[in-house]
Amino acid sequence: MKRILSGVQPSGRAHLGNYLGAIRQHIEMAEKFEAYLFIADLHALTTTKDPQLMREQTYDLAVSYLALGLNPEHTVFFKQSDLSEHAELCWIFDCIVKMPFLERAHAWKDAQAKGKKETSVGLFNYPILQAADILLYQPDLVPVGQDQKQHIEMTRDIAITFNNTFGETFKIPEPHIKKEVAVVPGTDGQKMSKSYGNTIEIFADEKELKKQVMGIVTSSVPLEDPKDPKSCNVFQLYKLLGTDKEVKDLEDKYLKGGFGYGDAKKTLLAKILDHFSQAQEKYQELYPKKDYVYGVIEEGNKKAKIMASKTLEEVKKKVGYK
Numbered sequence: 001m002k003r004i005l006s007g008v009q010p011s012g013r014a015h016l017g018n019y020l021g022a023i024r025q026h027i028e029m030a031e032k033f034e035a036y037l038f039i040a041d042l043h044a045l046t047t048t049k050d051p052q053l054m055r056e057q058t059y060d061l062a063v064s065y066l067a068l069g070l071n072p073e074h075t076v077f078f079k080q081s082d083l084s085e086h087a088e089l090c091w092i093f094d095c096i097v098k099m100p101f102l103e104r105a106h107a108w109k110d111a112q113a114k115g116k117k118e119t120s121v122g123l124f125n126y127p128i129l130q131a132a133d134i135l136l137y138q139p140d141l142v143p144v145g146q147d148q149k150q151h152i153e154m155t156r157d158i159a160i161t162f163n164n165t166f167g168e169t170f171k172i173p174e175p176h177i178k179k180e181v182a183v184v185p186g187t188d189g190q191k192m193s194k195s196y197g198n199t200i201e202i203f204a205d206e207k208e209l210k211k212q213v214m215g216i217v218t219s220s221v222p223l224e225d226p227k228d229p230k231s232c233n234v235f236q237l238y239k240l241l242g243t244d245k246e247v248k249d250l251e252d253k254y255l256k257g258g259f260g261y262g263d264a265k266k267t268l269l270a271k272i273l274d275h276f277s278q279a280q281e282k283y284q285e286l287y288p289k290k291d292y293v294y295g296v297i298e299e300g301n302k303k304a305k306i307m308a309s310k311t312l313e314e315v316k317k318k319v320g321y322k
């Protein structure tokens with residue numbers, strides 16, 4: 001059976017981009033593949049320096065995945081910082097990766113371009129830790145959104161370099177990026193991202209959600225005129241959640257005219273509330289069950305450890321530590 005692996009940083013509440021671009025695939029694919037999924041809290045330290053927030057966001061992400069349908073019987077669901085193997089393998093890769101290779105990374109180049117000269121060593125090293133995360137579990141596929149493509153390509157290069165230097169050790173993984181949801185637009189039309197403040201959060205309460213949906217930027221075409229669905233952010237988001245018939249109906253209303261953006265936003269809001277109503281309920285029910293949620297992660301950590309320590313042992317032999 002093929003194996004998948006992916007990670008998500010606990011860096012804020014899950015939004016529609018995370019869900020459609022990554023979380024939904026993680027949960028669905030776990031029914032067909034052997035699945036490893038983890039909370040990337042080591043990576044999150046590159047941005048979050050508040051320990052209470054780190055704990056809360058980690059817990060929130062775990063509850064969100066479980067509420068959205070992650071089945072712990074079918075997925076090894078674990079927390080990165082509980083397994084020392086990730087940081088250990090990262091160091092070994094640090095010693096075979098050259099500086100110019102990392103200087104090509106988009107995230108690093110963006111930080112430099114924005115004048116953030118004093119970025120941490122951890123941010124510079126971010127792609128190597130991600131390569132360690134992935135290669136420890138020898139997956140076939142890594143399901144992610146488009147923004148992670150470069151990180152997976154770098155992981156493949158690091159695996160090839162290691163294999164060439166020390167002998168065949170790592171399987172070369174493939175990114176798995178679903179075309180229709182590779183880049184989900186945010187409320188301002190740019191890629192939806194916590195760092196742009198343009199998100200629609202799936203577990204926000206109804207009032208907050210309404211504010212986010214009503215804040216979606218639209219054109220100034222008057223209510224009575226026909227509108228172009230393709231260039232409208234509201235329609236683009238609706239398309240990702242509605243059935244074919246629902247999408248066609250909304251498209252017809254846009255093209256006919258007499259249907260304003262306020263109406264379109266109300267239609268989208270109702271769709272989001274309906275789509276996530278079960279998950280919302282589950283989220284409220286699970287949130288107070290701390291023992292259960294931490295128990296799931298404990299179990300996942302144990303299973304992940306078996307795989308991670310096996311790969312690390314092999315690597316230690318290859319480099320001459322054993």
Ligand code: ADP
Binds near residue numbers: 017019021183
């Ligand atoms: P953010 O950009 O909000 O910080 P993350 O980096 O935590 O999101 O992303 C977690 C996962 O969700 C990754 O696999 C990423 O590719 C995916 N993802 C994030 N935003 C989007 C988006 N707008 N469209 C598609 N996938 C996305």
Ligand code: TRP
Binds near residue numbers: 005006040129134148
């Ligand atoms: N960098 C990824 C993100 O921001 C999170 C991540 C860390 C990851 N390690 C990973 C994703 C390994 C896939 C595989 O979304």
